[in-house]
Amino acid sequence: MVDQPLLRIKELRTHFHTERGRVTAVDGITLHVEEREILGVVGESGCGKSVTSQSILRLFDEKRTVKYEGEIHFKSKNLLKISNANMQKIRGNDIAMIFQDPLSSLNPVYTIGYQITESIMLHQKLQKKKAYEKAVEMLRLTGIPAPEKRVNDYPHELSGGMRQRAMIAMALACQPRLLIADEPTTALDVTIQAQILDLINRLNQELNMSVIFITHDLGVIAEICTRVVVMYLGQIVEEADVEKLFSNPLHPYTKGLMKSIPQIDGDRSQALHVIEGTVPSLHDVPNGCRFASRCPYASDLCRAKMPELKIVKTGQKVRCWHYEEILEKEEVDV
Amino acid sequence: MKIYVLKRVLSLVPILFIVSIMIFMIIHVTPGDPATVMLGDTATTEQVEALRNELGLNIPIYQQYINWITGILHGDLGYSFFMRQSVTMAIISHLGPTVSLAIMAQIMAIIIGIPVGIIAANRKGSLTDQSIMGLSLLGISIPSFLLALLLILLFGVKLQWLPVAGYKALSEGMWVHLKYLILPIIALGSMQVALIARMTRNSMLEVLNMDYIKTARSKGIKERNIVYKHALRNAFLPILTIVGQSFAVLVAGAAVVETVFNIPGIGQLIINSIERRDFAVIQGIVLFVALVYVLINLVVDLLYGVIDPRVRLNHK
Amino acid sequence: MEAVERNAKLVMLKNDLKKEQRNLFVRRFISNKLAVTGLIIISILTFLVTIGPLITSYGPNEMVVDERLEGPSSAHWLGTDNLGRDLFTRIVFGAQLSMGVGLSVAVITSILGIVIGLYASYYRVLDNVLMRICDGLMSLPGILLAIALLAALGPSTKNVIIALSVVYTPNVARVVRSAALVVREETYIEAMKSQGASSLRIIWGHIAPNTLSPLIVQSTFIFANAIIVEAALSFLGAGVPPPDPSLGNILFDGKLVIFTAWWMVLFPGICIILSVLGLNLFGDGLRDILDPHSN
Numbered sequence: 001m002v003d004q005p006l007l008r009i010k011e012l013r014t015h016f017h018t019e020r021g022r023v024t025a026v027d028g029i030t031l032h033v034e035e036r037e038i039l040g041v042v043g044e045s046g047c048g049k050s051v052t053s054q055s056i057l058r059l060f061d062e063k064r065t066v067k068y069e070g071e072i073h074f075k076s077k078n079l080l081k082i083s084n085a086n087m088q089k090i091r092g093n094d095i096a097m098i099f100q101d102p103l104s105s106l107n108p109v110y111t112i113g114y115q116i117t118e119s120i121m122l123h124q125k126l127q128k129k130k131a132y133e134k135a136v137e138m139l140r141l142t143g144i145p146a147p148e149k150r151v152n153d154y155p156h157e158l159s160g161g162m163r164q165r166a167m168i169a170m171a172l173a174c175q176p177r178l179l180i181a182d183e184p185t186t187a188l189d190v191t192i193q194a195q196i197l198d199l200i201n202r203l204n205q206e207l208n209m210s211v212i213f214i215t216h217d218l219g220v221i222a223e224i225c226t227r228v229v230v231m232y233l234g235q236i237v238e239e240a241d242v243e244k245l246f247s248n249p250l251h252p253y254t255k256g257l258m259k260s261i262p263q264i265d266g267d268r269s270q271a272l273h274v275i276e277g278t279v280p281s282l283h284d285v286p287n288g289c290r291f292a293s294r295c296p297y298a299s300d301l302c303r304a305k306m307p308e309l310k311i312v313k314t315g316q317k318v319r320c321w322h323y324e325e326i327l328e329k330e331e332v333d334v
Numbered sequence: 335m336k337i338y339v340l341k342r343v344l345s346l347v348p349i350l351f352i353v354s355i356m357i358f359m360i361i362h363v364t365p366g367d368p369a370t371v372m373l374g375d376t377a378t379t380e381q382v383e384a385l386r387n388e389l390g391l392n393i394p395i396y397q398q399y400i401n402w403i404t405g406i407l408h409g410d411l412g413y414s415f416f417m418r419q420s421v422t423m424a425i426i427s428h429l430g431p432t433v434s435l436a437i438m439a440q441i442m443a444i445i446i447g448i449p450v451g452i453i454a455a456n457r458k459g460s461l462t463d464q465s466i467m468g469l470s471l472l473g474i475s476i477p478s479f480l481l482a483l484l485l486i487l488l489f490g491v492k493l494q495w496l497p498v499a500g501y502k503a504l505s506e507g508m509w510v511h512l513k514y515l516i517l518p519i520i521a522l523g524s525m526q527v528a529l530i531a532r533m534t535r536n537s538m539l540e541v542l543n544m545d546y547i548k549t550a551r552s553k554g555i556k557e558r559n560i561v562y563k564h565a566l567r568n569a570f571l572p573i574l575t576i577v578g579q580s581f582a583v584l585v586a587g588a589a590v591v592e593t594v595f596n597i598p599g600i601g602q603l604i605i606n607s608i609e610r611r612d613f614a615v616i617q618g619i620v621l622f623v624a625l626v627y628v629l630i631n632l633v634v635d636l637l638y639g640v641i642d643p644r645v646r647l648n649h650k
Numbered sequence: 651m652e653a654v655e656r657n658a659k660l661v662m663l664k665n666d667l668k669k670e671q672r673n674l675f676v677r678r679f680i681s682n683k684l685a686v687t688g689l690i691i692i693s694i695l696t697f698l699v700t701i702g703p704l705i706t707s708y709g710p711n712e713m714v715v716d717e718r719l720e721g722p723s724s725a726h727w728l729g730t731d732n733l734g735r736d737l738f739t740r741i742v743f744g745a746q747l748s749m750g751v752g753l754s755v756a757v758i759t760s761i762l763g764i765v766i767g768l769y770a771s772y773y774r775v776l777d778n779v780l781m782r783i784c785d786g787l788m789s790l791p792g793i794l795l796a797i798a799l800l801a802a803l804g805p806s807t808k809n810v811i812i813a814l815s816v817v818y819t820p821n822v823a824r825v826v827r828s829a830a831l832v833v834r835e836e837t838y839i840e841a842m843k844s845q846g847a848s849s850l851r852i853i854w855g856h857i858a859p860n861t862l863s864p865l866i867v868q869s870t871f872i873f874a875n876a877i878i879v880e881a882a883l884s885f886l887g888a889g890v891p892p893p894d895p896s897l898g899n900i901l902f903d904g905k906l907v908i909f910t911a912w913w914m915v916l917f918p919g920i921c922i923i924l925s926v927l928g929l930n931l932f933g934d935g936l937r938d939i940l941d942p943h944s945n
Contacts, residue, residue: 109642118555
């Protein structure tokens with residue numbers, strides 16, 4: 001049997017019922033995560049990257065607001081088909097998650113030790129004392145100094161970076177196969193950000209676990225990921241290995257994102273590139289290519305008909321009618 | 335924590351000072367001379383003058399306040415000329431039924447209001463939630479004395495299940511005691527049940543939207559534990575505030591309900607004192623309830639510190 | 651010339667925006683079941699109470715001695731009381747009085763509350779003094795404070811209104827103050843101050859309008875509560891003195907004859923419940939509409 005990827009998502013659609021009608025925040029996502037790989041998911045806020053990640057763990061309220069479609073295969077199970085009780089066994093145990101703001105994501109009235117041991121005792125059936133030892137060990141692993149003292153601290157008693165380390169310790173307590181990191185560094189200072197990235201990188205190798213790393217920051221992607229998925233308005237517009245994406249971005253949106261990264265040795269007299277316009281509302285999704293309204297290369301075809309996500313020569317996947325013409329034109333320009 | 339407690343206690347001083355001035359002023363906002371009002375039109379000038387002296391109305395007003403407040407600090411709430419006993423004694427002898435009634439109404443409000451509010455929050459938008467919210471809106475729209483009358487009409491007059499008036503002390507047996515108090519307790523407690531249920535629901539809904547609830551879910555915690563361990567403890571602070579305030583409201587509300595059921599408590603004492611213009615007793619009772627309110631709020635504040643570690647820190 | 655044109659355009663835009671906001675408010679209001687139900691209940695009651703005196707053939711204090719304690723009939727729709735007075739007529743006049751007291755209290759507390767709340771939010775020293783007094787007043791249960799005040803002032807309709815206004819003004823002042831404090835911190839208020847705008851203009855022209863939404867919601871609830879407390883006070887004999895009917899003292903008479911005349915408790919009771927329920931529904935609905943974040 002061929003090596004199966006750890007996680008395989010096929011045509012995932014996540015619909016929300018809102019006061020203003022049904023909204024499809026994730027619209028036909030297909031992607032996979034290999035063993036031990038760090039997959040980056042990048043896009044502006046509102047592009048559906050967080051919804052995708054939370055759909056994997058089915059964190060939304062299925063009774064009232066959300067409806068999932070498609071398949072999410074993990075360890076030969078379709079996560080969208082299994083019972084809630086079985087899903088609870090996977091959450092925090094096989095697949096764990098860390099969030100953007102560690103302060104609001106940690107429960108303020110319990111010590112971090114309590115919050116770490118909670119999932120250890122639940123999933124690994126350890127005694128309280130053993131679980132606390134494990135929690136201290138995890139805190140030490142994430143580089144928190146004096147972990148045997150810190151374990152009794154409340155979240156507000158820690159600094160921002162320490163809190164995110166504690167979050168990571170909590171997520172990794174049961175040695176998950178997959179860690180979903182939803183903008184884990186966005187709320188942190190730059191220096192702390194680098195430390196946390198290093199930590200995730202290190203733990204990825206030491207613990208043999210895969211990571212889905214969600215961010216809006218291409219710089220972070222370059223630093224940590226092996227493969228990247230670019231999302232726009234609920235869809236994947238480009239998928240590529242990280243080197244290829246940076247050396248040869250194909251989708252006009254990806255190109256726009258690349259150009260908006262400030263360069264240290266760049267020309268300072270020139271204004272930073274800005275992608276014109278704003279992301280259309282999910283209540284009002286265009287018929288054709290979703291990026292058409294902001295795309296400098298958009299044609300009538302783009303506005304009328306949605307392009308498919310195609311595999312191209314270089315092994316990349318791109319969702320664009322004109323990527324070849326654009327590429328040729330650019331070569332001429334150069 | 336010690337400093338936190340001390341700070342809380344000290345912050346009560348200005349409030350109590352203002353409350354004491356307001357209560358002291360009650361007797362002085364009466365139109366006309368209090369002594370004349372108390373004795374009625376038939377009194378002679380000498381009688382009025384004698385009473386004015388006894389009430390201390392002839393000395394400067396600040397001196398009156400100082401005398402009054404010094405007495406209170408020594409536990410002396412004044413003397414009732416109508417009852418021929420000290421106000422403190424009068425209050426103590428009427429305290430039993432009121433406290434019993436208020437405590438039991440409070441217990442009822444808590445053990446019904448909080449779970450019902452949690453259920454409503456958990457099933458937001460469902461028929462259960464809508465019925466609970468509808469009933470609680472009805473609950474806060476019926477004054478306790480009216481509910482008391484309606485209950486008497488139904489259970490006392492129509493069905494004849496329960497006694498409609500009177501009071502039997504706890505010493506006569508728990509069942510007898512309760513039998514006479516059931517209707518008053520329901521009448522008094524219903525509005526607080528409704529208030530606490532509404533507060534609990536709002537508070538729970540707010541907390542259930544927090545990020546840390548999502549974190550707990552992502553750890554695989556069971557839904558029941560998410561609600562009762564992670565959400566409830568955070569939602570508890572505003573609930574606790576309402577519960578704390580409700581006790582003083584219940585003591586005051588007991589005054590009204592007691593008159594409906596002829597229960598010889600503080601309520602009856604104050605109503606009789608109004609008819610007799612017995613200002614010392616009125617002042618004493620108002621001060622007593624204010625003290626209860628302030629002290630319970632203090633306890634609530636201290637409990638905050640126990641429940642929420644952030645509160646302790648902020649006041650270091 | 652150009653400036654004038656631009657100004658005219660701005661004014662037009664502003665008017666459009668106001669119209670737009672008004673339309674939005676109306677649309678939200680109509681789609682809010684709570685508010686609409688509440689409004690319907692209050693309207694029906696107000697209508698009944700207004701035309702009541704015209705359709706009854708009795709006076710509120712008119713006694714017919716040999717028609718005492720008669721149940722509902724075609725002559726006396728809701729029966730008669732222990733003195734042979736027509737209950738329907740008494741309830742109509744009583745509801746007029748009770749709702750009148752409630753409305754007066756709501757209006758008076760709104761006016762006092764907005765003045766106190768606004769100035770307290772603007773001047774720090776004043777804030778300390780006023781808010782301590784409010785804390786003091788609020789540390790007494792409303793009904794007890796009202797009883798104490800009425801014991802001192804003596805029972806009369808006017809004194810009930812005074813006592814309830816004293817009881818509820820701190821509530822309104824607190825609500826206005828906290829809304830005003832939020833606006834006060836906005837940058838544009840700072841900007842106006844630095845440009846030398848008078849505090850009078852800042853307070854009434856710019857801060858006050860922002861406190862109106864919570865103020866209106868709060869006064870609706872105070873209206874409802876005032877009806878409850880007035881009824882309780884009159885029931886206890888500390889409020890509206892007989893023989894004038896108020897819903898509270900009709901119930902006081904009703905209590906005396908509860909074993910024989912259920913109608914004397916039930917009908918005025920329903921009248922209180924409906925008016926308070928209507929106002930509470932309306933207030934809840936308004937709060938949802940005006941302040942969607944609160945829930």
